[in-house]
Amino acid sequence: MSFDVTALPGATFGGLLTAPINAADLIFSAEANPTILPLLLNEFNGFLLIKGMGMLEEKPELFLRLSQIFGTEVESYKETRMAQQNVHPEIPEILMVSNIPPADRKPPAQPNPPRNPDGSLPIQFPHRRGWHTDQSYRRPPPDISLFFCVVPAPKGQAQTLYANGIAAYESLTSEMKTRINSLIGIHAKPGVGRGEVAVRAGEAPIQLGPGDQPQQQPVVRVHPETGAKSLYLCEAGQMDWVDGPFAGIEPGPDGEGADLLYKLMTHFTKPEFVYVHDWDKGDLVIYDNRTLIHAATWFDATKHQRLMWRTTVSGNPGPEYAGETKSWIVP
Template sequence: MVLAKSLSGPIGIEVTGVDLTRPPTTEEVATMNRLFVEHSVLVVRDQHFTPHQMLEAVRLFGEIFEQHNKRFALPDCPQIHYLSNQDHFQESGKRYIPGEGYHTDHSNDPSPPKATVLFAVELPDSGGDTQFVDMRAAYDDLPAATQRRLEGLQAFHVYQSRHSERKLMPLSPELKAKIPDAVRHPLVRTHPESGRKALYLNPIRIESIEGMEEQEALSLLEGLLAHSTQEKYQYRHKWKPGDLVMWDNRCLLHKANGDYDHTQRRYLYRVMLKGDQPF
């Protein structure tokens, strides 16, 4: 039986009473999908997965999206990737913190993933929270004049924007050839299931805004990000072992925090679900 408890208002719902290693009922699946659309972050507690079991559980919520950088794929289950604080950039030797900085996943794809799912395998004693931002509420609270200004604006998303403060792991030449150099998405997108509008920003991927001078575009994006990331729009997830967390990339930003002892391993499985072209 699915038991649900709100975590922080409209963002974040905790689910207990379900073991996703066993086939849930049709009613339980429908309930979890409804809660996901309504609350955008679905936290299913106390799960115990092998990679293949996680993959089967995630399929309850949609089709698997092929992730771009294959260097993080699990050899025996390549549709699942890992997030680890034990990787380093080859050139500099600097530690790589996956998910650092506010972003939405794979927005440089023509049809970005609707959802990302993480499963906590190993966690540090403290820290390493993931913060989520409700871009629907942030849009709703914009002045009407700003909402009108954003109507019809399109941004170009690339693998890594030259304006990004966060450095990503490089893609292999083979992978570079498979993904577009740039894709165009609206700055305000409509959720295909709820019908609500949300800001669609990504400081790591947005290169430019169509028809706008660079400095004007950067100023607009900086202002929208500062507005959106106010604490009142956030849910901060404190991880527990066995947490399966799924969030909606269509209406949220998220970031991982590197504020923990890096002699302790932080290791999670990641799967993404196919989405639609933003409109």
């Protein structure tokens, strides 16, 4: 069975997979031809949307099998310091992102103001906060994530925004490219007192163990399979504002590095580089963390429930990580 993929409607990047149209056929075809879906993901700039995958809820082992197509390792959240109430009870490789107990994860705050003057959804940083790529505070960082909608919030709430780092890099001026091509960003785990808000508030950073130290990452990553250059950045909450956000540039929230990060993130999240996904039950999104960043939007958790499943796949971060042990695993 062949795969039918068309350009993603309403976006400047990404693909919509329209066949096979059920999860069992999709996984059978993917396992029979394991290189095709990863190649399609690359062809469509690191983003694939597959609708109607409701069978994955009934058979979560199929979600794991599909994830295994995209890399040599699917992370087991039983083996990390992830809060175990957020881990699927049967498949430890599935992270549950939800406000439904026992997970009980709060939605992000609304932007201030919640809407643009024309009534549209705020997209661009710094009006929109929360832009990140998964687990950039680790070395090596993960390659691919798969995100599946089990219980959606109402339309117009709990969207996920995706920004294309390849297009954002390509549109930079030659002067800016020269400035950042060899620049190193310093990424930090959220909630440890090293983000912009905490540093501006004068909070003392938390003493971190060896597995949670901030990690340095290239600001411009070269995709190991396509050779495409992409911006690789997060914003305030996942960069280190104590010693960074960049190595070798004046640190801190009022330093030269902060000014550069704001300029780059404002550019990275221009609406022309962003796709806004409004979730339906059974939607599956596959995205490449090496080239995309994303952000979640608010939903009214006092009235609505939401449940998403995520897997995280590793295996080919690029030659700059060759031979490295996992920074978050301490012998």
